[in-house]
Amino acid sequence: MKNQSNIAFILDDKIVTIDFSEEKNLKPTTSVLEYIRLLPTKKGVKEGCGQGDCGACTIVLGELNNENDISYKAVNSCLLLLPMIHGKQLITIENLATKKDNNIILHPVQQAVVDTNSSQCGYCTPGMVMSLFALFKNYKNPSREIIEDALSGNLCRCTGYQPLIETAQNSCKGQKDTFEKNKNQTINLLKKINQKTKTISIHTEDVHYFRSTNLFDTLQIRKENPDAILLSGGTDSSHKKISEKHKPLKIIDISSIDDIQYFTEDNNNFYIGNGLNLEKLRTFAASKLPVLENILKVFGSLQIRNLATIGGNIGGASPIGDLIPVLFALKAKIKLQSNSGKRITEIKDFIKSYRKTDIKTDEIIESIIIPKSDKNIIKSYKISKRKNLDISTLSGAFNILLDDKSFVKEIILAFGGMAEITKRASKTEDFLLKKKWERRNIYKAVEILKNEFEPISDARSNKEFRRIATGNLLIKFWSETNE
């Protein structure tokens, strides 16, 4: 395995190389936001929350895709570690406008901001423009739903979103911009970096960082470094959390492993490679796994989904992780891979206790296997204070199979936010099994369900609300299965 200790990316149409052994101010744990703010000509990007919640730090990354083209995605630069942008194009707000004969020519998105008076406070506007720019690159005449989703990670507490929505409607018309005109040149530069890429292995005084684009080498690194932290999207093990960890710190970045970026299916199962970010997964799920798409629609924000992965949600094993209850309902299996082999385990056996899983120190979650079940009705619900960019107060995901007389043949009632881990309401399930799926029995089941968990009161809600809400979700599920 050949190693390199430097990273390279495109900024301002040039390849920038960073050799961490020569840069006193930079470590592998430096965030992209911190790096950009150090550059004298790049002060447009702002730090608000520093943890993915406000969007003030939004930048756009250009990445080579399989079609020999560039795909653009908005991300939170406060969450990204600097080495994670290796082999990508880093686009900041300063790159949007161009100059001709000493005149500044605004990007169509920026011009629309001026024309619709949608410039808001100086702190948030650059991030909002970057989100609108990514939308411009990805959609022609986007629907209102798509525009709102694109802005879901940019919080405004002063003015509101209507002028920004009009900006998007007026500017995203599919016209060519300078990025399109310079595309071939950018593709050549990206290829130049990526063709040369070996395993990246950066060692500074207190941080050791590893990154490979192939699974085999990654598993070898994992075996040799059992004490290292795995990093997929880095939205849960965020830059700040990692920086607070004890030193020396070892990080294995698995965000660029090509071999695990897939969504495939056969007659029996869907197979989701962990390398897919949640936004890509959402597009596949839209036609194949609507219950998964449903929860992904309200998962974080577009910036978060552009980085986060399904394996990161499972690996974090948070009791309020939104995907875990859905994976319980889907009877998902986890494929774990180490360099001595693979093993497959059921999700319910993999989550062991609060934020603990059954992973071994030489394994990674390679993929998720979801059995096909055409006859079952599977639905998921998230209760949170805000629709977007909010953590669940609780969530429920349910799976039911009825016989032709409406008697329950199979049932899974999985809840997040009701205990220290995702749990099934097994007493309620037992009560409903073989019973008629009718109002009388549902109301009896609700009484059992209310006493099945011992939820806690916290900043999001008190325990009584949680108890009542679980029952209401069951009633909602029942009424929707009767529609």
Ligand SMILES: Cc1cc2nc3c(=O)[nH]c(=O)nc-3n(C[C@H](O)[C@H](O)[C@H](O)COP(=O)(O)OP(=O)(O)OC[C@H]3O[C@@H](n4cnc5c(N)ncnc54)[C@H](O)[C@@H]3O)c2cc1C
């Ligand atoms: C602003 C914001 C909003 C959020 N909103 C939501 C939300 O709505 N719903 C929700 O559920 N979560 C939410 N999260 C939490 C987080 O985004 C998700 O849990 C996400 O799925 C984590 O994925 P990741 O790839 O970023 O994981 P990482 O941060 O990279 O990793 C998380 C954990 O999983 C482990 N891990 C990662 N990949 C693997 C692997 N392949 N094998 C084994 N272990 C692995 C890591 O070691 C780490 O312990 C939010 C986070 C932020 C910052």
Ligand code: FES
């Ligand atoms: S600074 Fe708030 S999302 Fe990055």
Ligand code: FES
């Ligand atoms: S734009 Fe900054 S708070 Fe509204």
